[in-house]
Amino acid sequence: MDNSFVKVKKPASGNSKLKFIICTGYGNSGSSAGTDFFKEFSSVQVPFDNFECTFLHETDGIADLAYALEHEGHRLKADLAVKRFLNLVRNLNKNYGYAHYFKNNFLPCMTDYIEELVTCKWKGGWHRGAEVKKETLKDKARKDLSFIYFDEKYRRAHYALYESDLWYPQYIPYENQYYTNAKERFLPITKKYIQKLFSFLESSECEYSVIDQLLPANSNDLYARFFDWIKTIIIDRDPRDLYFANKVFWGARYIPTHNIDIFIQWFKETRREQIKQQSSDVLHIKLENLIYDYEKTTQELMRFTGISPHAHTQKFKFFNPEKSKVNTRLWLKYKHNFSNDIKKIEQELAPFCFDYSKYNLKETDTRTTIDFMFYELQHEADTLRIHTHISLKLRFLYLKRKLIRSALDAPIVKTMRWFLNEKKTPTLCLRFFIKFGVYTTLFPFYYLYEIIKAIINFIIM
Structure with a gap:
């Protein structure tokens, strides 16, 4: 096998068997609050600051690689899956977080992972074998030259007249081609290199490592199997708050708040797996519980993770529930302008709406001019993005x-x-x-x- 991969540096010394706690959600649903909460424990390290480590569940990531190499084994799909994965890690390596936190070892470690996983590598080609590679000017020039040269040779050939079917030549460049049937080897090799990758983080004597978004909220079991010890906390927030926070402030395009009916359907579909996911390694909590039922939820989180209450040495330093209350009940600011939207969410997403009635909170209208200014700007931007007619x-x-x-x-x-x-x-x-x-x-x-x-x-x- 051609040994053209880059070698990784020696891992840093530290805890060889990390215990991972993952805070995750559905996009702006409050997972960072969980990460901030765990920063207050002396037995926990939070290695990433404002960085979501998502390489496992990215498109073309390890889950897609697993399907091609571990479950299917198709000769051409395996090649394309490896190339797409290598292309993904090259692109992710350009992100400051991957280069900085893993001390420039992310790309070398992942390419070494592929080297051990792949059993056959050669210079070959097929009709989609080069689609991941960006075509350079040199590639294009060689492609054009090949067509011209072949056309000249073929046109002069005397047997060209006897071709019964019309056909055209296809240019297939020589590229690295990969194959492996890794049904038994995929899981142990993947676990080995994930453990190796995280050993490059800052050395710490902490028992637990909390990482934001390492695993997704959906199909959690597909990814948890790559770790010896992992607990996943899926944090969700009241759909009314999510709707108005995105509609007025964030404007994230991956949350469809431009249309209330589409938003409700999207919310239902993305949370469909919540009932099936209840297990000893997956815990669902509401952001509002962490804020309004702080002590009870804290005890629940410590029981779930096994963290000692005595390790909570910096209580309220990074997550203060009183301060976080300002980010809840946002829909009250807009109840006069969007009453129909609020009612529709409360009717169709009732199981997901947090019950504030037992907290005896004062329902005040805290609308501000600046809030509506943001909404109007966002509404105009949405109009330009969604509608094709511009006056x-x-x-x-x-x-x-x-x-x-x-x-x-x-x-x-x-x-x-x-x-x-x-x-x-x-x-x-x-x-x-x-x-x-x-x-x-x-x-x-x-x-x-x-x-x-x-x-x-x-x-x-």
């Missing part, structure tokens, strides 16, 4: 703003701003006058190009 008034507004912005962003203007903000040394002045002369000459061509682009966009939008 003539908006088109002219775009044209006007685009031309002004293009002028302000011109290289000559940026050069003048740079010169005004710098200390005027002889060298800097010389550089300025050279740049100013060049950019002044090029400005008419630059601005004409921007005008043409703006007019084309004005017409086609």
Whole structure:
């Protein structure tokens, strides 16, 4: 086998058998509150700060690799799954979190993982074998040359006249090709390299490691099998709060709050597995329970994870339930404007709505002007994203703003701003006058190009 993979460095010393606690959710549902809560325990390390480690359940991640190599074993699907996985880890490695926290060992460790997993590697090719690779100018030139050369040779061949069926040549470049039938080997090798990867984290004597989003909220058992000891806490929040927080503040496109009916259906579908997932290794809690039933929920979390109450040495330092209350009951701010939406959520998603009645809370209307300003901006943005028709008034507004912005962003203007903000040394002045002369000459061509682009966009939008 061609040994062209990069080798990993020696792992850091530390706990060889980590106990993992995973806080996860459904997207903005409160999993970070769980991570903050566990930061307060002396027996727990939280190695990642504002970083979600998701390589296991990413598209083309280890779960997809497992299906191709462990369950199916198709000769071509195995090759493509390996290539997609390697492409994924290369892209993830560009993320600061993967490079920083794993000390530049993420990509080498995952490529070594593939090297041990794959039993056959050779230079080959098939019709989809190169689809993961980005075609370079050199690749395109060679492809064009191959077609021209073959066409010239084939056209001159005397037997070309006797071909009964019309056919065309296909260009298939030589690429690394992979295969393995890893039905028995996949699980132990995967567990080995996941353990090895996490050994590169900062050395700690803590018994537990809490990681945000390492496992997904759905199909948890597909991923938990890769760990010797793992507990998953799935945190969800009141759908009324999720709806209005996203509609007014976040504007996350993966939560369909532009349409109340679609939102309700999406919420039901994403939470469909909750009943089936109850087990000794999976715990479902509501964010509101952690806030309003803090002591009771704290005891439940410690029983579930096995963490000693004596380890809770920094109580309220990272998660303060009193402060977190401001992020609940958000729908009360908009009950006069969206009463129909609230009623529909309460009727169709009743099992998911938190019961506040036993807490004797004062139901106040805390609407603010700034809240509605955010909503109006978000609503206008959604309208532009979702609807294809854009009025003539908006088109002219775009044209006007685009031309002004293009002028302000011109290289000559940026050069003048740079010169005004710098200390005027002889060298800097010389550089300025050279740049100013060049950019002044090029400005008419630059601005004409921007005008043409703006007019084309004005017409086609």
